[in-house]
Every structure is written in C-alpha cells, then in structure tokens.
Amino acid sequence: MNTLEQVRRIWKPLVFLICLVPALLVATDAFGLTGRLGANPVEEIQDRFGIWALRFIMVTLAVTPLRRLTGWNWLARFRRMLGLFTFFYVLMHFLTWLILDQGVLLSAILEDLTERPFITIGFAALVLLTALAATSTDGMRRRLGRRWQTLHNTTYLIGMLGVWHYWWQVKKDFTEPLIYAVILTVLLGARVGWQWQRRRLRLRRRRI
C-alpha cells in the first residue's frame, strides 16, 4: 500500500475514532461508566463540548502551518475531517445550551441571544461554521472555485469569536482563555509571516 492508500484505509478511520472519544466520554460519564459529570451535569456537558470545540478549531488551524514546517503533505488529508469535528462539537455545545440548559424556552433563548453579547458572539461563530460545513464537500469546492478559499479563510474569524466567547464568559481567572488566545495568535501570526515573506520574495524576483 502506498502512503495515500494507508492514510485513507487506516489513518483516517483511526483519527475519526479518536476525534469521537471526547463525545463518547460525555455519554459514558453520564451513565457513570467511565467517570462522572459531577453536581451540575448540564454545565459540565456544555463546558466539555465547548472546550473541545475550541481545541478542534486550534488543531484544524494548525494543520497547514505544520505541513509547511515538516513537509508532511499527507497532513492536508485530515483537514476537512478535523474541521467537521469542530463543527460537530460546536453544534453539540449549542444543542446542550438550547435543550438541556434553556429547556427550549423560546423567550429565554431570544433574550440570551440578543442581550448577552458573549452568547451573540458564540452564535455568530456557529452560523459561520455551518456555512463552512455545508460547503465542505468536493462538489461545493469545485462550484465555488476561488471564492471557496475566501469563504474558508473565515475559520480564523471563527477561532477569534470562539476565544472571545470563552473569554467573556469566564468570571475571573483568564488563564485558560489566554492560552487559547496565544495559540490562535501564533497560528495566525505564522500565516501572516509567511504571506509577508512570499510577497518580499516576489518583489525581489521582479527586481532581478
């Protein structure tokens, strides 16, 4: 088997299963099989999905820089799957809030969405992410052409909204949101740096 075949047949299914583990643990913890959800299970479930959503968006954004640094081009094969898992965890986070926390009480939901800025921000990130998930297929990619890349660059914006949403929600100890903010800055910074370098190279070539 060549490497691409290996990625498709072995590594992709394996990574898929690994990505499911945090969600499976929520389910098994709910039944007390692997651990516990504690005194406030609704909050715990919501927090876990939320934190995993942030982790997945960071991992997804790390794929391209890592590929450039290492030259492992096969990494790109996992980008879509990781992006879709980000969407999955954000969606679960949202549904936990909608169903378990708010009990689908429309008045309370609308009030939260319009009057609590951190919830508005989180919801905006979900809407954007839904658009990205919907256009993630090969067909959509072909149909959208160059606009596809522009649209999917909003991943960074979604990352920023996600960290902001987390930051604003924390009561006092900003250590954790700060960690995500730093990771995001580094990932975005690397991109900006590379772009800048490329432009300079192009200019130099023109001069020669």
Added chain:
Amino acid sequence: MCNISRLTLVLVNQPVVRRPCVLIRKPSDIRPSEITSQQNYVNRRDFMRAGAVIGGSLIGASALGAIIPDARRAKLGDVGRSAFSTDEAPNSYEDITTYNNYYEFGTGKADPFENAQDFEPRPWSITVEGEAERTGTFDFDAFIKPFDLEERIYRMRCVEAWSMVIPWVGISLAEVVKHFQPTSKAKYLAFETLNDASRMPGIRRRSLDWPYREGLTIKEATNPLAILAVGLYGEVLPNQNGAPIRLVVPWKYGFKGIKGIVGMRFTERRPETSWNMAQAREYGFYANVNPEVDHPRWSQARERRIGSGLFSSKQPTLMFNGYGDEVAHLYKGLDLRRNF
C-alpha cells in the same frame, strides 16, 4: 509518645543481620487516626462533654456552650432546630462538598474539594476589631463557646444562576454582634478570610485581590437569618465549605458567604468587598438575590437546582431568594436596581 515507643521497640528487636524489613514504619507514616480512631476520638469528646454536663448541671446546661471537635466529619452535639429552616429536600452531602466556589483553593468547581483535603483548620483564631466595646484576638473554641448551635436548612443561590438546599449548623450572627457590643459608630461589619498561600494553593494565583473580603450593614448582620456556619449535615464543616467558620446570608448571592473567617471589623464606613473590587459593574455591595436585576452577562430570572437531574428545567428565582418576609424591610426606600 506512643509512636516513638512503637518505633523503638521495633529497633531494639532488630536482628544484627541486615535484611529488608518492610514492616518498619517511620513515625511519620503512622497517622494519628490509626492510633485513635475517629470513633474513639469522638467518644472521648462525648465523655468529656458528659462530664461537663454533670459537673455544670448546677449552673445550667447552657453554660456549656458550643463545642466544635477538631476532627473531620465529627458529629456535633446539642444542635437545636430552627423555624427558619426550609422543608425543601436538602442536596446530597456529595453535591454540597464537591461543587464549590472557594478561589483560595482554585477557581474550578471541583478544586476546593481536591485542594482543601490537607488543610488544617486548627489552630485558628479570629480577630475582632473596630467600633466595638469588646475586641481582641480569640481562639476559635473560645470564640464559639458562648453561643448555641442551631441547624438552619437554607436555600443557597449562587450568582452563577444555580442553587442548592444546604443543612448548615451555625450560630446566630445577631448574637455574635451583640456579644462584642458594637458602639453607635458601627454601621457595617466587615469580614476577612485567611490569607495563607502556604496552606491555600489558589492564593498563589492572583485571581482575586487577597485576602477575600466581605461585609454587611449592621442591620443585615443582626437579622435573625444571618448565621456563622460551623457545621454541615450535623457534622463539622468540611474544609472546602469554609472550615472552621463561614458566613451564611441566604437572601444574598453565595459569594457574600465569606469562608474561613479570621477577621471581623465593625466600621463606620462601608467596607471594600472582594467581588465588587474585582468588577464593580457586575457585583455590588448588597448582592441581594433579585430575579429582576440581571447580571450584565447572564439572566438572573431562573436558576438551576443542583441535583435536579439532566433533563429538569430551571426554576424561577425568587426575590430575596424567597426570604422577603424576613429581610425586605431592610431595603425599604432603596433603589435595588442601582444598589444591586
């Protein structure tokens, strides 16, 4: 003494030939609880107490006062009941002792449970100062002795929109205030938590401006609902819940219930309070439970009752956490929207 003699005995019996002796334990390995079981410890206390009751019967049982054993989960004796207790079902001991906000032991909800296990709430002293006739530093046992223990099953509403029902054991704060005889200048009562980074790992992080500070108006402090809690579920107060002594003011958000109290000061001017110092826009001095005044970042109209299960909906929050009959008069004429 016992430990040393046990160790010496083992050493004397040592054969000259060296061999691995796995049975030898250093004195530090032998926990006091192995020598004196908690049961015997408590029995000893009971025995002494019984003796004291017999001896003191001539001057009346009340002269005995409150005694708080220095042993984890030890049962408290002579706990009276109170008409202020709710008949709602209390939360489980586990819920009450594993889901806490006590930033001195970490900012996570499970951190106090995990990080306060080794905390020793003795020896402990409380300093009373300011505008009062009786001031000074008192050992905890002496501080608590003049008062009667009472069980108070109270609702507790956290500012984070969750609530519990907690069976506290405590002493009336009004009685405590009376005991120290505040002067006419005393308009407020300020409290302070222990600030010891070596015993409280959360203090190393600057999550709040330590020490934790709280305060009440004198009228609030002398309201019969206010207590200083020293127990939970008829037992000694667990570390993570604020051992050995903490404030409980059930009509206010939970953060007013300052834990691990080492200082009380009667003041003329309103004291600084920790959460208000940290974010004045979000946390006021009064912090009365009020479903109509939202926290800037979340609604206070409803609350999640801890222990109600995964699929139960939130319940409406009551004005003054349902204690309006007892406390509403304290705030007559006060704009509660501004004085949140």
